[in-house]
Amino acid sequence: xxxxxxxxxxxxxxxxxxxxxxxxxxxxxxxxxxxxxxxxxxxxxxxxxxxxxxxxxxxxxxxxxxxxxxxxxxxxxxxxxxxxxxxxxxxxxxxxxxxxxxxxxxxxxxxxxxxxxxxxxxxxxxxxxxxxxxxxxxxxxxxxxxxxxxxxxxxxxxxxxxxxxxxxxxxxxxxxxxxxxxxxxxxxxxxxxxxxxxxxxxxxxxxxxxxxxxxxxxxxxxxxxxxxxxxxxxxxxxxxxxxxxxxxxxxxxxxxxxxxxxxxxxxxxxxxxxxxxxxxxxxxxxxxxxxxxxxxxxxxxxxxxxxxxxxxxxxxxxxxxxxxxxxxxxxxxxxxxxxxxxxxxxxxxxxxxxxxxxxxxxxxxxxxxxxxxxxxxxxxxxxxxxxxxxxxxxxxxxxxxxxxxxxxxxxxxxxxxxxxxxxxxxxxxxxxxxxxxxxxxxxxxxxxxxxxxxxxxxxxxxxxxxxxxxxxxxxxxxxxxxxxxxxxxxxxxxxxxxxxxxxxxxxxxxxxxxxxxxxxxxxxxxxxxxxxxxxxxxxxxxxxxxxxxxxxxxxxxxxxxxxxxx
Amino acid sequence: xxxxxxxxxxxxxxxxxxxxxxxxxxxxxxxxxxxxxxxxxxxxxxxxxxxxxxxxxxxxxxxxxxxxxxxxxxxxxxxxxxxxxxxxxxxxxxxxxxxxxxxxxxxxxxxxxxxxxxxxxxxx
Ligand SMILES: Cc1cc2nc3c(=O)[nH]c(=O)nc-3n(C[C@H](O)[C@H](O)[C@H](O)COP(=O)(O)OP(=O)(O)OC[C@H]3O[C@@H](n4cnc5c(N)ncnc54)[C@H](O)[C@@H]3O)c2cc1C
Ligand code: SF4
Ligand code: SF4
Numbered sequence: 001x002x003x004x005x006x007x008x009x010x011x012x013x014x015x016x017x018x019x020x021x022x023x024x025x026x027x028x029x030x031x032x033x034x035x036x037x038x039x040x041x042x043x044x045x046x047x048x049x050x051x052x053x054x055x056x057x058x059x060x061x062x063x064x065x066x067x068x069x070x071x072x073x074x075x076x077x078x079x080x081x082x083x084x085x086x087x088x089x090x091x092x093x094x095x096x097x098x099x100x101x102x103x104x105x106x107x108x109x110x111x112x113x114x115x116x117x118x119x120x121x122x123x124x125x126x127x128x129x130x131x132x133x134x135x136x137x138x139x140x141x142x143x144x145x146x147x148x149x150x151x152x153x154x155x156x157x158x159x160x161x162x163x164x165x166x167x168x169x170x171x172x173x174x175x176x177x178x179x180x181x182x183x184x185x186x187x188x189x190x191x192x193x194x195x196x197x198x199x200x201x202x203x204x205x206x207x208x209x210x211x212x213x214x215x216x217x218x219x220x221x222x223x224x225x226x227x228x229x230x231x232x233x234x235x236x237x238x239x240x241x242x243x244x245x246x247x248x249x250x251x252x253x254x255x256x257x258x259x260x261x262x263x264x265x266x267x268x269x270x271x272x273x274x275x276x277x278x279x280x281x282x283x284x285x286x287x288x289x290x291x292x293x294x295x296x297x298x299x300x301x302x303x304x305x306x307x308x309x310x311x312x313x314x315x316x317x318x319x320x321x322x323x324x325x326x327x328x329x330x331x332x333x334x335x336x337x338x339x340x341x342x343x344x345x346x347x348x349x350x351x352x353x354x355x356x357x358x359x360x361x362x363x364x365x366x367x368x369x370x371x372x373x374x375x376x377x378x379x380x381x382x383x384x385x386x387x388x389x390x391x392x393x394x395x396x397x398x399x400x401x402x403x404x405x406x407x408x409x410x411x412x413x414x415x416x417x418x419x420x421x422x423x424x425x426x427x428x429x430x431x432x433x434x435x436x437x438x439x440x441x442x443x444x445x446x447x448x449x450x451x452x453x454x455x456x457x458x459x460x461x462x463x464x465x466x467x468x469x470x471x472x473x474x475x476x477x478x479x480x481x482x483x484x485x486x487x488x489x490x491x492x493x494x495x496x497x498x499x500x501x502x503x504x505x506x507x508x509x510x511x512x513x514x515x516x517x518x519x520x521x522x523x524x525x526x527x528x529x530x531x532x533x534x535x536x537x538x539x540x541x542x543x544x545x546x547x548x549x550x551x552x553x554x555x556x557x558x559x560x561x562x563x564x565x566x
Numbered sequence: 567x568x569x570x571x572x573x574x575x576x577x578x579x580x581x582x583x584x585x586x587x588x589x590x591x592x593x594x595x596x597x598x599x600x601x602x603x604x605x606x607x608x609x610x611x612x613x614x615x616x617x618x619x620x621x622x623x624x625x626x627x628x629x630x631x632x633x634x635x636x637x638x639x640x641x642x643x644x645x646x647x648x649x650x651x652x653x654x655x656x657x658x659x660x661x662x663x664x665x666x667x668x669x670x671x672x673x674x675x676x677x678x679x680x681x682x683x684x685x686x687x688x689x690x
Contacts, residue, residue, distance in 0.1 A: 044592040048616035053592045055669075106671040130650055131669040150594070172594060173584070203568070203609045203631040206593075212612050213593045243634040244613075316665050319652050323641060324613040326663075327630045330654055331637040333662040486594050486606065 001175035001485050003423055010408050011039035011146065013400060014182035016153045016167055017218060018042035019050030020386050021375025022188035023136040024101075025393035030143035033401045038145045039180055041169060043152035043189075043489070044213060046137040050190050051211045051352075051376070052386075055130035057250060057321040059109070060385035061091070062099045064119040068092030071123065075383050078280045080515055081534060082231075082553065083355065084380035086362050091384050094391035101390060102127065105135045120253040130320040151178050154217060154492045155418035156185065156225040156371070157410040164225065164371035165410040168418040172485035177419050181408040184370055184400045188393070191236075191350030191357070191376040192216025194438065195497050195504065197446035197453075198346050199245060207324075209238045209245045210348045218377045219349065219357065220496035223503065223541040228359040228367040230379040230538045230551070232500070233507035233520045235347035236354030237456055239285045242298070242341040246322035251301040251340065255314050259284070259342070261291040261299050285344050286517040289455050304338040311336060344452050344518065349500055352376035352384055354519065356504075359538055359551075363399035364392055370406065372396040380536075425491040431481030434494045437473070441494070444469045445501055449508060450521065458508060459524040466505045474498055503539055506546040510537050510562050535560050568611035568631060569618070570640060575625035576603050587617035587626060619643045619650070627655075648672070 013029055015022045018040045029038045042049055063071055071092035076083050099117075103109055108128040110118050117125040140147065153169035157179070166181040193210040206212045223229065239248050251257045259268040271287050272278055279287070291297045306314060315336075318325045329337050351357030357379030358366045364374055374392035375384075384392065425431070445451060448466035450458035458466075477498055482488040513529035514521050535550040536557070550560030578601030579585040585603050588596035592614060595606050603625070605611065618626045618641075627640040639662065642653040652665040 044594065045590050048590045048614065048620075049592045053612070053614040053616050103671070108668050108671055128668055130667065135670060200631075200634060202633060204633050206568075206610050206612050207631075207634070208612070211592070212610075244630070312665075315663075316667055319650075319665055319667060320669070323615050323643070323652070324628055324630060326652070326654060327628070327637070327639055327641050328635060330639065330663060331635055333639075333654075333656075489594065 003170055003175055003177055003426060003485070003488070006177040006179055006419065009039055009148070009178065009180045011180060011182050012036045012184070012404060012408070013038045014166060014180045014185045015040045016185065016187050017050070017189035018046045018137070018140065018147065019188060019190055019375065020052055020136070021389040021393045022186070023140050024390045025186055025188060025374055025397050026140050026145040027143045028394055028397045029401070030145055032397065034144070036401070036404070039182070040140065040145055040147045041151045041153050041167065041178070041180065042147060042149050045149045046140060046147055047134045049133070050214060052133040052136070053211065054322060055132055055320045056127060056386060057129060057317050058120055058254070059099050059102065059125050059127050059387055060249070061095050061123060061383060061387045062117070062125045063092070063096055063123060064117065064125060065122050071095070074123070079355065079382055080280070080528065081530070082515065082536065083382060086555070087360070087381035090362055090395060091381055091388045091391045094394060095387045098387035098390040099125070102132070105139055107132050107135055120249070124253060126254070128320055148178065152217065152489050152492070154221065154422050154496070156221045157181070157415055157418060158225060160411055162226070163369040163406060165406070165408065167221070168415065168422060170422060170485065170488065172489060175485060177422065179415055179419070181410055183404050183406050183408045184372065186372040186374060186396055186400070187218040187222065187377055188373065188375045189216070189218030189377050190214040191348055191352060192219060192497060192500050193346070193348050194493070195349060195441070195445055195501050196346040196451045197442040199343065199452055200243065204243070207243070207245050209240050209247065209345045210350060215493035215496050216349055216500045217493065217496045218373070220499045222358055222366060222368070222371070223499060225368055226540060226542065227371065228538055228540050229503060230357065230359040230536050231355040231507070232349060232504045232539065233511045233537055234355050234516055235504070235519050236350040236356070237285060237347045237518050238345040238353070239288060239342060240345045241325060241328070242343045244322070244325045244328045245345055246318060246325040248301060248342055250314065250317050250321070251303065254317055255303065255306060255310065257301050257303045257305065259288070259299060260302050261296040263296055265296070267291055267299070282516045282518050288342060289344065289518065293455070298341050298343070300339040300341055302339055344456065346452055347450070347456065349504060350376050351379045351381070352389060353382060355379055355382040362395070364396035365399065372400060422492065425480055425482040425488055428479055428481035429483045431479040432476065434480050434482070434487065434491045437477045437480050438494050438497070440473055441498055441501060444473065449501070449505055456518040457521045457523050459522060460509065463505055463509045467509070470498065470502050470505060474502065499541070503541065503546050506539060506548050507537050510548045537562070568608045568613055568628060569605060570627050570629050571603055571605070572625045573602055575623045577623055578602055579622070586620040586622060590616045590620050592616060615643055619645060
């Protein structure tokens with residue numbers, strides 16, 4: 001494993017990341033334009049990578065009733081008014097067609113006696129999606145896509161006039177540096193975990209909800225190349241079962257079980273009756289944390305009402321998506337758990353459940369010519385989930401096919417510089433261990449930028465400390481070294497997480513209000529301020545500094561000057 | 567403990583460039599030492615079961631770290647035609663619960679044999 005040799009690939013469309021969005025984009029591109037060459041660089045192995053590795057048990061965005069406009073209204077309300085209406089609506093219009101594609105892939109979607117999908121809610125249906133990822137991967141290969149497994153990309157390549165014309169990375173197995181030249185590039189690397197300290201320490205530290213191997217490298221690559229980002233301050237924090245950090249939707253939507261506090265009070269129902277409406281996603285989390293604060297925590301989902309058969313259904317449903325919870329539920333096999341403790345996860349940067357990601361237009365073009373994005377890496381449209389990722393992939397591909405005119409080819413000086421940067425940690429094999437750098441990053445973010453032990457709350461002075469410490473860390477991190485391909489990947493993942501953390505902190509500083517409790521809580525500005533902050537907070541990264549500015553909520557999304565942080 | 571490797575069952579997937587577990591792990595956590603699979607760092611494992619599901623020798627299972635579960639049960643998974651079979655076992659091997667779940671519409675090749683790998687080293 002020397003990483004001295006470079007292999008160059010030339011292709012029409014380069015897709016970085018073979019998860020939900022990347023696989024679907026590859027399939028659609030080949031089906032619609034068989035003559036177009038499509039290359040997919042995947043960090044892990046296509047058959048079980050990213051968020052879909054374990055499988056899924058529901059199509060979380062499928063309209064069982066209502067129109068795309070109703071979907072937009074729901075997403076907008078749940079997000080306190082700040083979403084890109086155009087992006088959300090365009091997803092809503094395609095969702096149900098994307099569900100049909102799942103069946104075509106061979107994923108079982110159970111139906112009732114009348115032949116209808118089994119609804120979990122107005123916008124969610126049951127799926128037996130354990131094998132979803134291998135089935136997607138098979139379809140990608142059948143479509144004639146060129147796949148490079150174990151090939152993470154870490155730098156975008158640009159022409160002299162700034163068009164994105166490829167990417168550089170390396171192959172962990174062959175020990176080659178990989179350069180891909182393309183006429184269009186689509187990033188689909190998902191969101192980022194590992195920026196905050198995980199809920200479990202020690203040997204259980206990787207039991208996160210979001211895929212721990214998604215380091216947000218696509219976002220970091222985009223930032224380095226000058227792309228504009230949006231809404232990093234709206235972190236996504238998931239309400240999850242304690243310890244194994246499995247999703248709670250299966251319990252609350254799937255099995256319709258109540259959430260109660262330690263005294264058995266159904267606090268969610270109580271709040272809903274009081275407010276006369278259903279709770280938003282972040283309120284469900286916020287009121288759970290409030291119970292802890294009030295001394296009536298911890299909180300539970302009470303499944304004692306389930307019959308033995310229903311309990312079995314529950315475990316089976318989890319086996320399709322988060323299997324290790326079966327070990328937790330059945331710890332005492334004679335007496336399966338009837339109260340499942342819940343907690344908030346560590347915060348993530350994520351554009352599939354949340355809204356943090358690339359700033360894009362309706363065609364899923366980023367602000368960099370030649371660069372498209374789809375899925376959890378794309379910002380502005382929360383609650384897109386699996387089918388929304390598919391829909392974005394389709395929209396990007398439609399536009400790419402209609403506008404492929406550039407030639408593949410990149411400035412060679414830049415390619416050399418990118419390869420040098422990627423190889424650099426190999427020259428510092430005796431340097432800092434990435435584990436130490438990662439732990440330091442997570443400590444700073446946890447304590448100063450609103451981690452779970454801080455009830456997700458932060459304030460100006462803490463954020464200023466985070467900014468300062470991250471700057472110092474960034475300096476030291478450059479000494480992090482790698483002895484092999486795996487280490488090289490982990491070091492770059494860590495670099496990328498630090499960059500995202502720095503941008504995230506600036507976003508948190510800029511939004512001087514509390515817009516989304518828990519996702520973004522400023523103790524020094526505890527109220528929502530629609531007058532000043534009814535806008536998007538966006539950013540770019542240039543010459544080692546983050547530039548933050550606002551953008552209007554409505555087209556053409558004109559820039560808004562944000563006051564200083566004081 | 568996260569993924570448990572039964573060294574008596576693992577044969578290192580002889581003849582394959584990579585062990586099946588090594589090939590699929592989304593975290594790139596496996597390496598082979600002679601004829602046995604090893605984990606680089608158990609604490610980096612997500613418990614995604616990808617390796618458990620593809621091991622042709624059923625040598626892999628998941629056990630929650632003691633820190634979050636003292637029961638020390640193990641969960642196994644095997645593909646069978648259009649189904650996946652889950653076995654929850656006590657340490658001694660007694661099956662506590664078994665689940666058989668349909669996971670695809672059309673039958674695929676069974677992963678009893680190491681999955682066919684094409685020229686590029688890709689397989690499903
Ligand atoms: C545990 C869990 C359960 C979920 N359950 C559901 C559900 O039941 N229903 C639902 O609708 N949605 C669900 N979701 C959401 C859904 O899975 C995601 O929204 C979706 O998978 C995101 O797709 P993506 O393509 O953006 O990212 P991913 O599917 O994560 O794919 C990203 C890919 O990029 C690769 N990659 C990363 N970095 C690089 C790099 N530098 N170079 C090359 N490749 C790279 C990764 O290895 C991965 O293959 C769930 C998510 C999680 C985490
Ligand atoms: S797949 Fe199974 S038999 Fe093959 S190397 Fe891994 S553990 Fe051993
Ligand atoms: S359970 Fe998943 S993450 Fe853990 S070793 Fe197996 S394949 Fe890798």
